[in-house]
Amino acid sequence: MAELYEELGLTTEEYHRIIKILGREPNRVELGMYSLMWSEHCSYKSSKRVLKMLPTRSPAVIQGPGENAGVVDIGGGWAVVFKMESHNHPSAVEPYQGAATGIGGIVRDIFTMGARPIACLDPLRFGDPSNPRTRYLVKGVVAGIAGYGNCLGIPTVAGDLYFHPCYEGNPLVNVMCVGLMRTSELIRGVASGEGNAVILIGNRTGRDGIGGASILASQEFDETSASKRPSVQVGDPFTEKLLIEACLELRSRRLLVGLQDLGAAGLSCACSETASRGNVGMRIHVDRVPLREADMEPFEIMISESQERMLAVAEPEKVEEVQEVCRRWGLTATVIGEVVEGNRLEGFWRGEKVFDLPADSLASQGPVYQREAARPSWQDEVRRLDWDSLDHPGDYNRVLEELVSGPNLCSRRYVWEQYDHMVQLNTVVYPGSDAAVLRIKETGRAIALSCDGNGRYVYLDPYRGTQIAVAECARNIAASGGLPMAMTDCLNFGNPEKPEIFWQFTEAVRGMADAARYLEVPVVSGNVSFYNETSGEAVHPTPIVGMVGLIGTIGKRRTIAFPEPGLNIVLLGETYEDMGGSEYLFALHGLTAGEPPRLDLALEKRVQTACIEGIRRDLILSAHDCSEGGVAVALLECCLAGGLGARIRADTSLEPLVWLFSESQSRFVVTVPDEALGMMESLAKKKDIPYTVIGRTGGDRLIINDWIDVELERMRRVRESALERLLA
Numbered sequence: 103m104a105e106l107y108e109e110l111g112l113t114t115e116e117y118h119r120i121i122k123i124l125g126r127e128p129n130r131v132e133l134g135m136y137s138l139m140w141s142e143h144c145s146y147k148s149s150k151r152v153l154k155m156l157p158t159r160s161p162a163v164i165q166g167p168g169e170n171a172g173v174v175d176i177g178g179g180w181a182v183v184f185k186m187e188s189h190n191h192p193s194a195v196e197p198y199q200g201a202a203t204g205i206g207g208i209v210r211d212i213f214t215m216g217a218r219p220i221a222c223l224d225p226l227r228f229g230d231p232s233n234p235r236t237r238y239l240v241k242g243v244v245a246g247i248a249g250y251g252n253c254l255g256i257p258t259v260a261g262d263l264y265f266h267p268c269y270e271g272n273p274l275v276n277v278m279c280v281g282l283m284r285t286s287e288l289i290r291g292v293a294s295g296e297g298n299a300v301i302l303i304g305n306r307t308g309r310d311g312i313g314g315a316s317i318l319a320s321q322e323f324d325e326t327s328a329s330k331r332p333s334v335q336v337g338d339p340f341t342e343k344l345l346i347e348a349c350l351e352l353r354s355r356r357l358l359v360g361l362q363d364l365g366a367a368g369l370s371c372a373c374s375e376t377a378s379r380g381n382v383g384m385r386i387h388v389d390r391v392p393l394r395e396a397d398m399e400p401f402e403i404m405i406s407e408s409q410e411r412m413l414a415v416a417e418p419e420k421v422e423e424v425q426e427v428c429r430r431w432g433l434t435a436t437v438i439g440e441v442v443e444g445n446r447l448e449g450f451w452r453g454e455k456v457f458d459l460p461a462d463s464l465a466s467q468g469p470v471y472q473r474e475a476a477r478p479s480w481q482d483e484v485r486r487l488d489w490d491s492l493d494h495p496g497d498y499n500r501v502l503e504e505l506v507s508g509p510n511l512c513s514r515r516y517v518w519e520q521y522d523h524m525v526q527l528n529t530v531v532y533p534g535s536d537a538a539v540l541r542i543k544e545t546g547r548a549i550a551l552s553c554d555g556n557g558r559y560v561y562l563d564p565y566r567g568t569q570i571a572v573a574e575c576a577r578n579i580a581a582s583g584g585l586p587m588a589m590t591d592c593l594n595f596g597n598p599e600k601p602e603i604f605w606q607f608t609e610a611v612r613g614m615a616d617a618a619r620y621l622e623v624p625v626v627s628g629n630v631s632f633y634n635e636t637s638g639e640a641v642h643p644t645p646i647v648g649m650v651g652l653i654g655t656i657g658k659r660r661t662i663a664f665p666e667p668g669l670n671i672v673l674l675g676e677t678y679e680d681m682g683g684s685e686y687l688f689a690l691h692g693l694t695a696g697e698p699p700r701l702d703l704a705l706e707k708r709v710q711t712a713c714i715e716g717i718r719r720d721l722i723l724s725a726h727d728c729s730e731g732g733v734a735v736a737l738l739e740c741c742l743a744g745g746l747g748a749r750i751r752a753d754t755s756l757e758p759l760v761w762l763f764s765e766s767q768s769r770f771v772v773t774v775p776d777e778a779l780g781m782m783e784s785l786a787k788k789k790d791i792p793y794t795v796i797g798r799t800g801g802d803r804l805i806i807n808d809w810i811d812v813e814l815e816r817m818r819r820v821r822e823s824a825l826e827r828l829l830a
Contacts (some may be wrong), residue, residue, distance in 0.1 A: 106130065106133060107133055107137065107242060109151055110133065110134065110137035111137055111141055112133075112136065112140065113138050115242070115469075116136075116140060116469055117711050118420060118556075119469065119614055120132075120133070120136050121566050121612060123459070123460065123463045123467075124459060124494070124724045127243045128403050128459075129456070130458070131401045131404055131449065131456045132455045132457045132458075132459055133399045134370075134401050134404060134405045134425055135367075135370040135374075135404055135405065135457065135459070135464060136380075136459075136463075137405075138366070138367035138370050138371065138405055139367055139370055139371060139374060139464040139465065139468060139669070140166060140399040140464075140468040140469060141367075141456060142598070142630075142632050142633065143366055144366055144367050144371060145468035145469070145625070145718040146630055146755075147468055147469050147470055147471050148471050148598040148599075148604070148632060149593070149598070149607070149611075149630040150343035150470050150474050151470060151472060152169075152229050152246030152607065152608050152611045153611060153630070153653065154450070155611055155612060155615040156588050156609075156611065156614065156615045156625040157615060157618050157619045157624050157625065158624050158625055158626060159491055160587075160622065160624045160626055161176045162174050162588065163175075163624055163651050164181055164285060164589060164625055165215070165217035165288070165290075165626070166624065166625075166626045166627075167277075167625070167626065167627055167628065168553050169209075169215065169291060170185070170211040170212075170214045170215055170228060170291055170362070170363065170686055170695075170767075171183045171184060171185035171212055171214075171215050171217075171279075171281075171627050171638065171779050172184060172185060172408060172588060172590060172626025172627035173215060173217075173283075173288060173626070174319055174588045174626060174650065175285060176542070176545070176547065176549065176587075176652055177544040177545065177547070177747040178286055178544070178547075179285055179286070180282065180283070180285065180544060180545055181217075181244040181282075181283055181284070182217075182280055182281065182282060182286075182549060182650055183212050183216075183217035183280070183281040183282070183283060183284045184212070184278065184279065184280040184281070184590055184626075184648070184650055185208060185211050185212065185217045185278065185279065185389065185586075185627040185628070185629075185811035186208070186223075186225075186276055186277065186278040186407070186553070186590040186591060186627070186628060186629060186646065186648045187204065187208050187276070187277060187592060187629040188204070188206060188274065188275065188276050188277075188367070188592050188594060188619065188629055188631040189201060189203065189204030189207070189213070189275050189276075189277065190272060190273065190275055190276075190594065190631055190634055191272075191276040191633075191634075192204070192334045192335070193242075193243050193246075193273060194237070194239070194272055194273055195334050195444065196242075196334040197238070197241075197242025197243045197244075197245075197246060197273075197295060198241045198242045198245055198246040198249070198336050199246065199335065199336055199337060199802045200243070200246065200275065200334055201242070201244075201245075201246030201247050201250075201275050201277075201536075202246035202247070202249055202250035202337040202339070202778065203250075203278075203334070203335040203336070203337040203405075203409050203756075204246075204247075204275055204277045205222060205246075205247055205251050205254075205279075205337075206250055206337045206339065206342050206409050207363070207365045207366075207409070208222070208277045208278065208279040208600065209222070209254065209256065209279050209342065209346070210342070210345070210363035210365065210412070211279065211363060212279045212280070212367075212433040212514075213281065213345075213350060213364060213588075214287050214291060214348050214349070214361050214363045214412070215281070215288060215289055215301075216283050216287045216289040216350070216351060216353045216361075216379055217281030217282055217283035217289075218277055218281055218282055218283065218346070219254070219256050219279055219280070219281045219346065220256070220257075220280055220281055220282050220528060220540060221256065221257055221258075221259045221260075221279070221528075221529075221538065221551060222247075222251055222256055222257070222258045222277060222278065222279050222280075222541055222565045223258070223260045223261045223264050223277070223279075223280075223538070223551060223552075223553050223648060224247050224258060224261035224275075224277050224501075225260065225261050225263075225274070225276045225278075225553045225554075225555065225592070225646045225648075226243060226244075226261065226263045226264075226273070226274065226275055226549045226762070227263075227264050227265075227266070227269045227273060227274035227557065227594075227641070227644060228240050228241075228263075228264075228265050228269050228275070229266070229267055229268075229269045229270030229271070229273070229826045230250060230265065230266075230267050230270060231265050231266065231365070231509050231687055231829060232272065235270075235634060236270065236273075237829050238266070239273050240829055241499050241829065242257075243273070243275055244517050245520070247277070247521065248520040248521050249339070250337055250339045251339075251521060252522045253340060253343065254339050254342060254343050254346070254789070255343065255461060255522075255525050255526065256279070256525070256526070257521070257522055257524060257525045257526060257529055258491070258518070258523055258531060258555065259523050259532070259538035259540065259551060260533055260537065260538040260551055261514075261517075261518075261528050261533075261552065261553060262514075262553060262555075263514055264509075264510050264556075264557070265509040265510060266557065266558070266642065266694075267319075268293070268557070268561075268639075268640075268641050268642045269641050269642075270636070271636025271637070271639070271780065272634045272635060272641050274594050274631075274634065274641065274644055274646075275589060276553075276592040276594070276629075276631075276646050278547075278551075278553055278590060278592075278648040279541075280551060280650065281618075282542065282544075286801045287337055287353055287354070289353055289358060289360065289361045290360060290379070291357075291360055291361060291362035291372075291375060291376050291379060292360040292376060292379040292380045293340075293359070293360050293376035293377050293379070293380040293382055293384060293415045293441050293443055294359055294360065294380040294382060294415070294441065295359055295382075295415070296431060296441055296443050297418060297440060297441065297442075298359055298415050298416060298417055298418065298419055298440065298441040299415070299416050299417070299421045299437045299439075299441075300384060300386065300413065300414075300415055300437065300438055300439035300440055301346065301413070301414040301415070301416060301421065301424060301425075301436065301437050301438070302369075302388065302391060302411060302412075302413060302434075302438045302694070303348065303349075303411070303412040303413075303414055303428055303434070303435045303436075304341060304345050304411040304412050304433055304434070305338060305341050305394075305408055305409065305410040305411050305412045305431055306382050306392040306393055306394040306404050306408070306434070307369075307392065307393055307394065307398070307403055307408045307411070308336075308390050308393070308394035308395055308398075308406060308408045309395060309398065309402060309406060310334070310335050310336045310406070310409075311334065311336075311368070311406055311408055311409070312333035312402060312406050312407065313403055319601070322596075322597055322633050322635040322636070322637075322638070335407050335408065335409050336409065337409050337410070338409060340430045341410040342409070344431045344432055344433055345410055345412060345431075345433065346799045346804050347411060347431055347443040348427055348428050348430075348433055349361060349414075351427050352414070352424060352430075355423075355427070356422045357416055357423055357424050357426045357427070357766070358413070358414050358415065358416055358418060358424070359415040359417065360376055360380070360415040361412060361413070361414050361415075361452070362375060362376045362412070362413045362414075363411075363412055363413075363613060364408075364411040364413060365407070365419055367405065367407070367653075368404065368405055368406050368408065368411075368415070369386070369391070369403065369404050369405075369406075370404050370405055370464065370757050371409075371464075371465075373386055373413065373439075373447055373461070373811055374447055374461045374464035374465040375720045376413065376415065376463045377441075377445070377447055377465070378445075378462045378464070378465035378466050379420030379442075379459035379465075381445070381568055382441050382442065382445070382461075382654050383441070383442040383443060383444040383445050383447065383448070383461065383645065383793075384438050384439055384440070384441055384442060384448070384451070384461065384772055385440055385442050385448045385449075385450070385627055386438055386439040386447070386448065386449045386755075386822040387438055387439055387449075387450050387492065388400045388403050388404065388438075388449050388450065388451045388660055388828075389450070389451050389452050390436055390437070390438045390439075391436070391438055392434055392436055393531045394408070400449065400451045400456045400457075404449065404457070408571065414435075415587070416698070421437060422447065424533060424547065431511065436685035445460050445461055445462060445463070446458060446459070446460060447459055447460070447461040447464065447696065452625065452703065457694055460530065460551070473598050473599065473604040474601040474604065474705065475601055475604045475605040475607075475608050476601035476602055476605055477602070477605050478602035478606075478799065479602075479607065484562060484694070484695055484713075485562055485563070485682070485695070485696060485762075486695065486696075487681070487682055487687075487693075487695045487697070489681065489819025492691055493611065493760055495690065498734075498758060498806075498809045498810050499757075499761060499810055499811065499812055501686070501690065501759075501762075501763070502734055502735070502810055502812065502814070502817075503761070503817070503820060504689060504690060505685060505686065505689055505729070505731050505735055505763070506691075506735060506738060506817065506820065506821045506824075507584040507820045507821060507824040508685075508689045509825065510685055510688070511685060511730060511731050511735055511826055512821050512822075512824035512828075513534070513821045513822040513824065513825065514533065514534070514825065514827075515534070515822055516825045516826040516829070517825070518532075518533040518534070521533075523538075527710070528540040528541050528542075528543070528655065529734075530548065530659060531550075531582060531661055533742040534662075534743065535582065535661045535663075535743070536552065536578040536579075536581040536582055536661075536662055536725075536726060536727055537550040537552035537576070537578045537579050537581070537582040537584065537651070538550070538551045538552070538625055539551075539582055539583075539584075539653065539656075539659045541656050546655060547652065547653060547654060547655065547656070548576075548584075548652075548655075548656040548659055549584070549650055549651065549652060550579045550582040550583065550584030550650070550651040550652075550653055550659075550670040551648075551649070551651075552573050552575050552578035552579055552582075552648070552649050552651075553575065553647065553649070553652055554574045554646070554647050554649075555571045555644055555645055555646035556570065556571060556574075556683070556700075556730070557641070557642035557643065557644035558642065558683045558688065558694045559571075559641040559683045559698040559699070560606070560610060560642060560643045560644060560645060560695060561643060561683075562682065562683050562694070562695070562696065562697065562698045563697070563698050564607075564610040564643055565607035565609045565610070565611070565612055565613035566604045566613060566698055566700075566701055567612045567613070567643075567683075567698050568609075568610040568611075568613035568617070568645050569613040569614070569616065569617040569703070570698065570699065570701055571614075571645055571646070571647045571700050572589070572613075572614055572621065572623065572647050572728065573617060573621065573701060573703070573706045573767060573768070574729055574767070575647040575648070575649040576588065576621055576623060576649060576651075576706075576710060577709075577710060577713075577727040577729075577768075578649075578727060578768070579649055579650075579651030580651070580713045580714050580725075580727075580770075581660065581662070581716070581725040581726055581770060582651070582653070582654045582659060582660055582661070582725075582728050583658045583659045583717045583718070583725075584651025584652055584653045584659075584714075585651050585652050585653075585714060586621065586622075586623045586648075586650075586651045586710075587623070587650055587651055587652050588623060588624050588625070588626045588649070588650055589618065589623050589624070589625055589626070589647055589648060589649045589650075590625065590626060590627045590628050590647075590648045590649075591614065591625060591629070591645060591646065591647055591648065592628065592629045592631060592645070592646045592648075592717055593607065593610065593611070593628070593629070593630045593631065593645045593646075594631045594634050594642050594644040594646065595610075595630075595631070595632055595634060595640070595641075595644075596632070596635045596640025596641060596643075597631065597633055597635050597640065598632045598633075600640075603640060603643075606643040607632075607643065608645055610645050611645075612666045614645060614647070616703075617703060618717075620703040620704075620707065621703065621706070621710075623649065625779070640693075640753065653697050658717055658718055660717050660722065660723070660724055660725050661724060661743065661745035662724060662725070662726035662740050662743050663724055663740065663745075663746075664724055664740050664741060664743070664744035664746040664773055664799045665723050665724050665744060665746075665773065666723075666746070667746060667751070667798075667799050667800035668798060668799065669723060669773040669774065669775055669798065669799045670773065670774045670775070670776065670779055670783065670797075670798060671737075671748055671750065671770060671771060671773055671795070671797040671798060671799060672708055672771075672772050672773070672774050672793065672794065672795050672796065673704075673710050673728075673733065673769060673770075673792075673793075673794045673796050674712060674713060674744030674769060674770040674772060674786065674791055674793060675728070675766070675767075675768045675770065675791065675792055676758075676766065676768075676769070676790070677732075677733065677753070677756060677760070677761055677764050677769065678699075678700065678764065678766045679756075679764060680699035680700060680764045680765050680766040680767070681696060681699075681759075681760065681763070681764055681765070682695065682696025682697040682698050682699070682701070683695070683696055683698040683765070684696075684730075684731075684732070684763060684764070685730045685731045685732075685765070686731070686732070686763040686764075687760070699764075699765050699766055699767050699800065700766075700767070701767045701768070702767075702768065705768045705791065706767065706768045707771065708789045708790060708791050709768045709769070709789075709791050711789060712785055712786055712789040712791050713725055713770050713772065714774065714788075716757075716774075716782055719781070720778070721744040721774055721778040721781055721782045721783075721785065722772045722773065722774060722782070723772075723773045723774070723775065724740065724744070724772065724773045725770050725771070725772045725773075726739060726740050726770065726771045726772075727769065727770055728765070728769040728770065728771060729765065730765060731763065731765070731771070732762055732763040732764050732765055732766075733761070733762065733764075733771065734762035734763060734806065734810060735763075736771050736803055737750065737804060737806070738812070738817060740771060741804050741814055742814060742817065742818050742821065744799075745814070746799050746800065746801075746802075747799070747800060747801035747802050747803045747805070747814055748797050748798065748799050748800070748801070749797050749798060749800070749801065749803055750796050750797035750803045750806040750807070751796060751797055751806065751807065751820070752796065752805075752806050752807045752809065753796075754807070755792070756811045758807075762806065762809065762810070779795070781828045784807050802814050802815065804817075810829075
């Protein structure tokens with residue numbers, strides 16, 4: 103067995119621990135099940151202790167971490183359900199199917215809870231777009247997201263896309279899904295009731311995805327990665343659509359005791375987790391599992407990660423009705439086992455017992471490690487920046503054009519036009535604004551959705567960089583008129599067995615916890631993705647934050663677009679010399695260096711509160727947060743979104759490069775009509791936030807002092823054609 107357990111990713115110590123649990127050596131099937139469930143991907147054995155720092159509760163939280171997705175009350179008897187996950191390594195090996203099945207998996211997490219999926223968001227990170235492999239990966243991933251999501255009829259309404267050489271061998275493909283449900287219709291992935299039937303619904307089980315959680319997702323990449331293609335699952339969105347409708351009907355007819363999707367670790371995960379949560383045992387007849395390939399063995403069946411499968415628990419007298427509902431939706435529903443007394447998970451193959459182990463030992467009692475954390479020796483070096491030694495261009499028109507035509511700040515229209523972002527007719531603020539906004543028809547309210555995460559900032563300072571990700575995501579919600587309610591995350595890091603990587607991870611989670619607690623935005627779900635390395639080179643530590651906010655009435659939503667001429671343009675917040683880690687340094691000088699922007703959480707909270715209150719009182723007619731690229735890029739984006747120019751009087755006490763392109767935090771560009779200017783100024787004084795009238799809307803150019811004077815139509819052409827040209 104030694105050769106097999108090592109091949110499956112288990113350590114010698116873990117193997118001996120399994121022997122101690124079982125009181126004997128495991129057989130091949132049991133070893134495969136443990137290898138998956140004790141993998142980093144499934145067990146969180148390196149991250150579990152650190153994640154306890156995160157705040158997870160608030161009066162609105164119905165379900166926090168521990169289930170398939172988080173659930174937050176939005177009033178009127180309705181709740182939103184949401185979660186974010188990664189499919190990084192599968193997408194690097196097979197970009198279309200990797201991204202497609204990433205959508206499929208996160209969508210199942212949502213309707214497993216009893217919610218109808220209403221939106222997806224897709225934060226993506228890739229290497230240098232001049233590299234042919236990067237272009238291949240981008241096109242494959244975007245096509246996979248579009249192909250699967252569009253077939254399901256779930257709009258992809260927001261996301262972000264960034265490029266940096268550190269992601270060259272290991273792209274990040276994170277996906278967030280949001281669902282809507284009545285609070286009374288919540289289903290949990292719990293098995294209970296001795297004698298209740300265990301039912302497998304959906305696709306037949308095949309050999310695709312075998313070893314995905316242990317072999318593919320819990321190891322670094324190297325020159326053999328291409329050979330791992332068989333570990334990538336194959337998606338079938340049409341079956342998934344049928345599963346959504348069948349499971350929601352089963353929920354509404356109250357035919358189920360519990361429901362769990364089959365994702366990573368397949369049947370091993372679904373059976374052990376539902377049994378463990380319910381403190382019961384389960385007997386599985388492996389030979390009853392419908393197969394795509396007749397010669398599959400129990401080992402393969404129990405660890406296959408074939409997609410579009412659900413595990414349901416139902417009372418015996420309701421089984422026939424469950425099967426009838428599934429038949430009408432064109433789905434197979436097969437009774438493969440039953441709930442039993444005790445805590446054992448047993449499996450039988452043609453009358454022979456092929457596994458027998460405690461369900462808890464798989465689902466919740468795996469190894470938990472306290473990894474060594476050590477600050478990298480190079481951390482101080484990368485934060486040094488000799489600003490004066492750089493050759494700074496004096497032509498600021500050219501700098502602005504280079505930024506907005508570069509891969510990180512150009513328009514993402516080429517991507518989002520491949521997604522159906524209007525299906526279901528709920529989307530009222532489309533991709534391209536700070537946050538997507540969806541109407542909740544049943545309540546008259548709306549929700550704002552956003553995701554964010556700057557890997558350069560986190561690389562330079564994991565603690566502060568992650569706080570900035572939380573703060574900026576909340577600013578995006580606030581700029582759209584929403585009150586941030588709760589967040590999910592996807593924490594993308596390198597190999598946690600390396601002390602410097604684990605230090606980055608620990609500091610990032612500490613930063614997220616402090617920011618989330620101060621801004622009162624609990625973390626209700628999430629995912630950790632380790633081993634994002636290729637040949638020993640890790641990606642930048644990249645925690646991605648996804649957030650949901652509540653807008654009281656749909657008429658209070660805002661976008662970044664300047665809405666009409668003759669409005670005052672106001673800058674809320676202060677600009678400092680925050681050029682470290684900036685897009686200016688990266689795009690113009692090829693540098694990821696310096697101190698990331700400072701962040702005062704108290705000021706951040708006051709500025710956000712002022713923006714939200716100003717919108718609710720109709721003092722603010724448009725709002726846009728200042729982030730990558732600084733205020734010059736923010737102003738241009740507002741102009742282009744509304745087709746309306748602006749004339750700006752900038753603060754000349756700062757050098758032009760700093761005022762234009764500094765990435766100071768806690769800032770909004772907002773528009774205020776003349777009659778509301780005094781009230782807005784009073785609100786800013788009351789909240790004790792910096793407030794400066796910097797210009798007026800109008801015309802067809804963006805003019806900033808005598809520093810910048812650009813024609814909007816030309817800048818639009820440059821910005822909107824850039825990504826397609828870069829990927830051509």
